[in-house]
Amino acid sequence: MAAETKSVQNFVEKPGMLAELRAEIAAGRTKATDLATAYYDRIAAKNPTLNVYLSLTKERALEQAARVDALAAKGDPLPPLAGVPVGIKDVLVMQGAPATAASKILEGYRPPYDATSVARLEAAGAVLLGKINCDEFAMGSSNENSAYGPVRNPVDIDRVPGGSSGGSAAAVAANMAVATLGTDTGGSIRQPASFCGVVGVLPTYGRVSRCGLIALASSLDRVGPFAANVRDAATLLGAIAGHDPKDATSLAAPVEDYATESDKPVEGMRVGIPAEYFGEGLDPEVRAAIEKGIDALKAAGCTVKPVSLPTTKYAVPTYYLVATAEASANLSRFDGVRYGYRSPRSENLAAMYRHSRDEAFGAEVKRRILLGTYALSAGYYEAYYRKAQQVRRLLAEEFLRAFAEVDAIVTPTSPAPAFKLGEKTGDPLSMYLADIYTVTASLAGICGVTVPCGSTRAGLPVGMQVLARHLGESTAFRVARAVEAAKI
Amino acid sequence: MSAKVTMEDVQRVAELANLELEPDETVRMQQDLNAILDYVAELNELDTTGVEPLEQVSELEGSAGVLRPDALEASLPRPTVMPQAPDTDGTFFKVPKVIER
Numbered sequence: 266m267a268a269e270t271k272s273v274q275n276f277v278e279k280p281g282m283l284a285e286l287r288a289e290i291a292a293g294r295t296k297a298t299d300l301a302t303a304y305y306d307r308i309a310a311k312n313p314t315l316n317v318y319l320s321l322t323k324e325r326a327l328e329q330a331a332r333v334d335a336l337a338a339k340g341d342p343l344p345p346l347a348g349v350p351v352g353i354k355d356v357l358v359m360q361g362a363p364a365t366a367a368s369k370i371l372e373g374y375r376p377p378y379d380a381t382s383v384a385r386l387e388a389a390g391a392v393l394l395g396k397i398n399c400d401e402f403a404m405g406s407s408n409e410n411s412a413y414g415p416v417r418n419p420v421d422i423d424r425v426p427g428g429s430s431g432g433s434a435a436a437v438a439a440n441m442a443v444a445t446l447g448t449d450t451g452g453s454i455r456q457p458a459s460f461c462g463v464v465g466v467l468p469t470y471g472r473v474s475r476c477g478l479i480a481l482a483s484s485l486d487r488v489g490p491f492a493a494n495v496r497d498a499a500t501l502l503g504a505i506a507g508h509d510p511k512d513a514t515s516l517a518a519p520v521e522d523y524a525t526e527s528d529k530p531v532e533g534m535r536v537g538i539p540a541e542y543f544g545e546g547l548d549p550e551v552r553a554a555i556e557k558g559i560d561a562l563k564a565a566g567c568t569v570k571p572v573s574l575p576t577t578k579y580a581v582p583t584y585y586l587v588a589t590a591e592a593s594a595n596l597s598r599f600d601g602v603r604y605g606y607r608s609p610r611s612e613n614l615a616a617m618y619r620h621s622r623d624e625a626f627g628a629e630v631k632r633r634i635l636l637g638t639y640a641l642s643a644g645y646y647e648a649y650y651r652k653a654q655q656v657r658r659l660l661a662e663e664f665l666r667a668f669a670e671v672d673a674i675v676t677p678t679s680p681a682p683a684f685k686l687g688e689k690t691g692d693p694l695s696m697y698l699a700d701i702y703t704v705t706a707s708l709a710g711i712c713g714v715t716v717p718c719g720s721t722r723a724g725l726p727v728g729m730q731v732l733a734r735h736l737g738e739s740t741a742f743r744v745a746r747a748v749e750a751a752k753i
Numbered sequence: 754m755s756a757k758v759t760m761e762d763v764q765r766v767a768e769l770a771n772l773e774l775e776p777d778e779t780v781r782m783q784q785d786l787n788a789i790l791d792y793v794a795e796l797n798e799l800d801t802t803g804v805e806p807l808e809q810v811s812e813l814e815g816s817a818g819v820l821r822p823d824a825l826e827a828s829l830p831r832p833t834v835m836p837q838a839p840d841t842d843g844t845f846f847k848v849p850k851v852i853e854r
Binding site: 469597611709736 | 758785790814837839
């Protein structure tokens with residue numbers, strides 16, 4: 266028993282290395298139930314400061330852990346994520362557990378089914394610890410838009426963890442889960458992963474099912490993993506990726522063994538550097554860290570060459586028009602009729618809709634609904650929404666041309682490290698500009714990985730974004746592994 | 754694309770979106786929308802004549818038109834779904850009066 270406890274403690278103190286964890290459980294040296302309990306103890310200790318978890322799913326987690334322990338005791342083969350404690354961003358539904366999307370409007374809602382990505386994680390042996398804080402309806406870049414209070418960055422609690430999946434990034438950074446799921450519409454996995462110093466994955470659009478994801482912008486939304494290292498993130502993606510008949514945009518292409526693929530060397534790979542991501546507005550310390558990362562790729566045998574992505578400067582306005590237009594349509598379903606919050610001021614049907622929505626939506630959600638409705642309204646549709654979709658094609662085609670020349674493109678994930686709480690809340694536009702390097706891949710549908718790439722003098726993490734073509738996840742993981750191995 | 758959003762525009766759009774804004778919210782939203790729309794007007798610099806709008810990326814992934822068969826399937830049972838509603842008799846969703854006599 267003492268040995269078991271020590272083994273659990275080792276994993277809690279040193280997260281990651283899923284394969285090693287699985288071997289420990291298979292050998293009976295670590296019990297999945299003990300590990301889950303140890304993580305709940307950690308959550309209880311850290312959550313009052315960091316505000317990462319919104320609700321815990323202990324009963325379900327401990328039942329799953331007991332199933333894993335029973336398999337191990339029988340000597341049966343263990344699934345790839347056996348006993349791995351994971352947390353789920355609260356825009357993905359778990360049957361019977363609260364699903365808030367960090368909004369008051371879903372108060373009391375208990376979804377009757379599991380999101381496909383959640384069900385697949387559990388089928389792969391993962392232990393689902395609970396639901397994790399984020400920006401309301403995934404709208405935000407700092408996690409300050411949650412109706413349940415901001416998440417704090419474990420690296421420096423006066424700073425934001427990024428957003429919208431700020432809680433998912435912070436959970437891994439603070440080891441309140443070995444891995445987590447988040448969602449990325451314009452950078453919501455990559456930017457917080459870089460702010461918290463962990464790995465985050467943007468899978469190709471359609472690679473992971475959106476079934477059970479509370480929609481923000483349906484043509485952009487992706488589900489992806491966070492982990493402490495690249496190989497674990499690759500293992501996670503392998504477990505959740507694949508075709509799902511319940512999502513009409515889900516891709517039928519076979520799922521590669523990303524973890525094994527990520528082991529391959531990068532020698533001879535062509536890596537593109539777009540000057541547009543290294544111009545005005547890039548923090549000099551971030552630039553210096555990313556340049557070290559590029560040097561490491563050269564040292565590992567990559568050929569580095571410039572690529573041109575001139576439409577990049579139009580990506581943020583394009584993104585905010587497309588995303589808000591789609592969000593305004595998606596969020597019309599929250600009307601106080603079928604689930605969630607209904608205003609007591611519901612004297613007639615119209616009043617019920619309007620008061621329920623006004624009382625329960627936060628300011629950023631209303632701002633985006635209004636912008637999206639405006640961009641779609643008669644007289645403005647051509648000038649705004651259609652124009653943005655045309656620019657979206659130019660951006661996507663530019664990436665396709667670049668990927669004819671190179672295997673991967675590397676950039677900073679964010680122009681600056683994590684900012685202070687409250688620093689940008691008064692100015693929505695300055696918050697939107699935090700997404701300047703991430704919205705491009707979102708619009709083009711391509712995939713990417715953000716990997717820790719050094720830090721600033723103040724100790725704030727810097728992330729490098731590695732982008733690859735549609736379904737090029739294995740390539741992105743390989744390049745990210747090489748950056749990780751350089752320990753910048 | 755240089756339209757200035759007026760207070761009336763904000764109220765009209767709020768009505769379309771079924772949002773009942775408080776007066777101070779309307780003022781704030783008018784300022785924010787104008788700032789954001791001024792910024793997105795940058796897109797006017799780009800000539801997009803003859804560019805087909807890209808509505809979603811499936812065509813770039815070579816996967817357009819993969820649809821499941823249109824077959825009947827059972828949906829979730831009422832006893833599972835209806836208790837989520839703020840007001841229900843178990844069979845129907847109940848809402849306030851729609852038409853005033």
